[in-house]
Each structure stands twice: as C-alpha cells, then as structure tokens.
Amino acid sequence: MASTPLIPLHRPGDSPVHRMPVPAKFAVLLALALALSLRREDPWIVAAAWALAVVGHLASGAPTVALLRRLWGLRWLVLLLTVPQLIFLTGAETALNVARVTGLILLAGLLTLTTSTEAVLDAVERALHPLRRLGVDPERVSLALSLTIRSVPTILGFHAEIRQAQRARGARGGPWTTIMPLLVMTLRHAERTAEALTARGVR
Amino acid sequence: MPSTAPQTPTTPAASGAPAPQALRPGTARDDGGVSRSVRGIARMAVFAALVAVLGQPFAVPVIAGVPITLQTLGVMLAGAVLGPWRGAGAMVLLHLLVAAGLPLLSQGSGGLAVYAGPTAGYALGWIPGALVVGAIVQAGWPLRLWRTAAGTVLGGVAVIHACGIPVMAWQLGLSLPQAAVSSAAFVPGDLAKAVAAVLLTHTLARAYPTPFEHARRRRG
Numbered sequence: 001m002a003s004t005p006l007i008p009l010h011r012p013g014d015s016p017v018h019r020m021p022v023p024a025k026f027a028v029l030l031a032l033a034l035a036l037s038l039r040r041e042d043p044w045i046v047a048a049a050w051a052l053a054v055v056g057h058l059a060s061g062a063p064t065v066a067l068l069r070r071l072w073g074l075r076w077l078v079l080l081l082t083v084p085q086l087i088f089l090t091g092a093e094t095a096l097n098v099a100r101v102t103g104l105i106l107l108a109g110l111l112t113l114t115t116s117t118e119a120v121l122d123a124v125e126r127a128l129h130p131l132r133r134l135g136v137d138p139e140r141v142s143l144a145l146s147l148t149i150r151s152v153p154t155i156l157g158f159h160a161e162i163r164q165a166q167r168a169r170g171a172r173g174g175p176w177t178t179i180m181p182l183l184v185m186t187l188r189h190a191e192r193t194a195e196a197l198t199a200r201g202v203r
Numbered sequence: 204m205p206s207t208a209p210q211t212p213t214t215p216a217a218s219g220a221p222a223p224q225a226l227r228p229g230t231a232r233d234d235g236g237v238s239r240s241v242r243g244i245a246r247m248a249v250f251a252a253l254v255a256v257l258g259q260p261f262a263v264p265v266i267a268g269v270p271i272t273l274q275t276l277g278v279m280l281a282g283a284v285l286g287p288w289r290g291a292g293a294m295v296l297l298h299l300l301v302a303a304g305l306p307l308l309s310q311g312s313g314g315l316a317v318y319a320g321p322t323a324g325y326a327l328g329w330i331p332g333a334l335v336v337g338a339i340v341q342a343g344w345p346l347r348l349w350r351t352a353a354g355t356v357l358g359g360v361a362v363i364h365a366c367g368i369p370v371m372a373w374q375l376g377l378s379l380p381q382a383a384v385s386s387a388a389f390v391p392g393d394l395a396k397a398v399a400a401v402l403l404t405h406t407l408a409r410a411y412p413t414p415f416e417h418a419r420r421r422r423g
Contacts, residue, residue, distance in 0.1 A: 009304045009314045085376040097376050104319040112304040112314030120303035144244045148296050151252035180403060186253045187414050194245035198237045
C-alpha cells in the first residue's frame with residue numbers, strides 16, 4: 001500500500017561534484033543565487049549558472065538522459081513562467097527571466113543530486129553549533145530530524161491501517177474521515193516515542 | 204521496516220518512584236518522568252512527518268481533475284494542536300529535511316530546487332503560518348470556536364499567501380497585484396481546509412486534549 005516515499009533525490013557516486021565539501025557547494029549555490037538576483041539584467045551570470053549546471057550534471061556521472069529528463073520535468077514551469085511575461089515584456093527579456101529561474105533550479109537540483117541526505121544534515125548540525133549560545137541544541141535538532149525520518153513510514157502504515165479498517169466496514173474512506181483517526185494515532189505515537197526516548201535516558 | 208521507532212510502553216516502575224497519576228500541565232514533568240522537552244521533540248517530529256504524509260499522492264483527493272494537496276491542512280493543524288512554537292518547529296524540521304533532499308512536499312517534490320522555484324514563498328510561509336495559527340488558536344483554554352477560525356484563516360491562509368505572493372511575483376515576472384490575483388484562485392480551497400482544520404481541532408481538543416499544552420498552560 002505504502003507507495004515508496006523517502007527515496008532520497010540523491011544519486012550516490014564518487015565524482016568530483018560528489019566529493020566537493022557540502023559547505024563549499026552551498027557557498028557556490030548561494031553566491032550564484034545572490035549574483036543572479038542582484039544583477040538581473042546580466043546575461044553572462046545566467047549563462048554561467050547554466051554552464052555550471054550542465055557541466056556539473058555531466059561531471060556527476062549521471063547519464064545524459066537523466067539531465068534531459070530533468071529539463072523535460074521543467075516544461076510546465078517554463079510554460080507557467082513564459083506565458084504571463086510575454087504579455088508585458090519582450091521576447092528577449094522573457095527568455096532571460098525564464099533562463100535565470102530554471103538555471104538556478106537546475107543548479108539547486110544538482111546539489112541535491114550529488115549530496116547525500118546525511119551529509120546535508122551533518123552540515124546543518126555543524127552550522128547550528130554557533131547558535132548554542134542562543135539556546136539551540138544541535139544534538140536535539142539532529143534527534144528531532146532522525147525521529148521525523150523514522151516517523152514517515154510509521155504514519156504511512158497508520159494511514160494504510162485506517163483505510164483497511166474502513167474497507168472492512170464497507171465504509172468509503174474519504175480524506176476527511178481518514179484524517180481524524182490519523183491525527184489521534186500520530187499523536188499517540190508521539191507519546192510512545194517520548195516514553196521510549198525517556199527510557200533510553202534522553203531527558 | 205514499517206515501524207522502526209521503539210514501541211516499549213515504559214513505566215518508571217524501575218526507578219521506584221510511583222508514577223504521578225494526575226496530569227499537571229505547567230510542571231516541567233507531566234507524567235511518567237517524560238520531560239516536556241522530549242515530549243515536545245517527539246510531537247514536532249511526528250507532526251512534520253504527518254504533513255509529509257498528507258502530501259503523498261495517495262492522500263491527495265482529486266476534485267474536478269485538480270489535485271488538492273492536504274499539506275496546508277497539516278500546517279494549520281500543526282499550529283492549532285501543538286501551539287505556536289512547536290507548530291513552527293515542526294515546519295522547520297520538515298523544511299530542513301526537504302532541503303536535505305527528501306521528497307516530502309506534495310507529489311514527492313523536494314530538494315533544494317523547491318526553494319529556487321516560484322512556490323518557495325508559500326512553502327516557507329508554513330513556518331510563520333503555523334506560528335500565527337498556534338498563537339491565536341491556543342491563546343486560551345478551553346479553545347473558542349471564533350478564535351480557532353480566526354487563527355486558521357489568518358495564519359493558515361493569509362500569512363501563507365502573504366509569503367507566497369511576493370516570491371511568485373518575482374519569479375514569474377508579475378506585479379504584486381497580478382500575482383495576488385493568480386494566488387486568489389487557491390483561496391476557496393484553502394478556506395475549505397481551514398473549515399476542516401477548525402472542526403478537526405475542536406473534535407480533537409474534546410476527545411484528546413493532552414497535546415494542547417500551550418493553551419492549557421495559559422488557563423488551567
């Protein structure tokens with residue numbers, strides 16, 4: 001029943017793009033995003049973002065088909081971006097605007113493609129360390145993140161259980177009648193999880 | 204592995220201390236020796252997961268050919284049930300995992316590309332949205348219907364659209380009024396979700412008031 005959720009959008013590999021440290025990848029992405037938004041009329045920055053995205057995808061070891069599929073996946077967004085702008089702007093301006101947004105999306109997708117979820121979460125935990133003084137506990141944040149990841153399959157299981165019970169009663173389980181029991185089961189699961197954590201010495 | 208979370212129903216019998224019977228909100232420990240902080244973390248984590256589940260394709264009802272995501276209903280419920288801080292905290296957790304590359308947003312989208320797209324403002328608006336919902340809905344105990352309605356509409360609809368419209372305008376090259384008009388198409392659906400959130404919140408508050416700690420601490 002449970003469709004396959006939680007398959008990370010990451011593709012394992014050992015390319016130079018994969019091996020680049022996570023903070024460096026974020027820095028490059030942020031710098032480009034900033035440059036793109038500050039110098040909106042500069043076609044060279046847009047070209048640089050696209051070049052980096054395409055070269056990065058090819059260097060990541062992913063097949064060229066995968067890149068083409070990603071581009072094809074952007075078709076609705078391109079349509080959505082293009083149509084309203086063509087009414088007010090010239091063709092060239094519209095093309096530049098669309099290229100800027102899609103280039104940044106491709107580049108962000110490249111970072112996700114080449115970085116494991118654990119590596120990003122590790123980087124987040126390390127980045128949170130300076131916030132200790134403000135009362136943020138990085139270990140608690142990590143604990144909460146891993147609990148969330150583990151709760152998704154559990155809650156999907158609750159959902160399947162509820163639907164099965166409804167079907168057994170011959171009830172047509174619409175989304176509205178499913179959410180109330182799902183909410184209660186989810187909150188009960190939180191209580192059990194908190195008790196189990198306490199039993200393991202988490203205070 | 205359908206359920207990896209430990210399911211041990213623990214009682215503090217081993218420590219020799221009798222388990223406190225009465226639930227006393229306002230004390231650092233409610234019952235079973237579970238600290239408020241641990242309970243809060245568990246609730247934020249499961250609620251973040253619940254919002255992720257509400258976005259998965261099978262949980263998305265299709266009305267007149269248009270898929271309606273229930274994720275914003277989850278956002279309203281997070282604020283209304285967990286209160287402002289934990290509700291917003293649950294949304295931060297969800298966003299950290301999405302940014303880390305897990306496909307937890309509607310229809311399995313995720314990764315950093317979400318934040319470069321035109322709907323980034325709506326998604327990020329869930330954080331202040333849940334905060335505002337929680338602050339208004341849980342301003343006092345028992346919950347009041349008018350307050351719950353005002354909170355879910357203000358936080359769950361107005362705040363999220365207010366965050367989403369400028370980003371969409373910027374990304375799509377629209378002016379703010381133009382973006383607001385195209386955003387307005389989603390308002391009827393969002394209001395329907397707000398009605399559902401109000402009914403669910405009040406049913407839950409009567410049947411299972413334990414999670415409404417924030418409100419119950421205000422007026423015992």
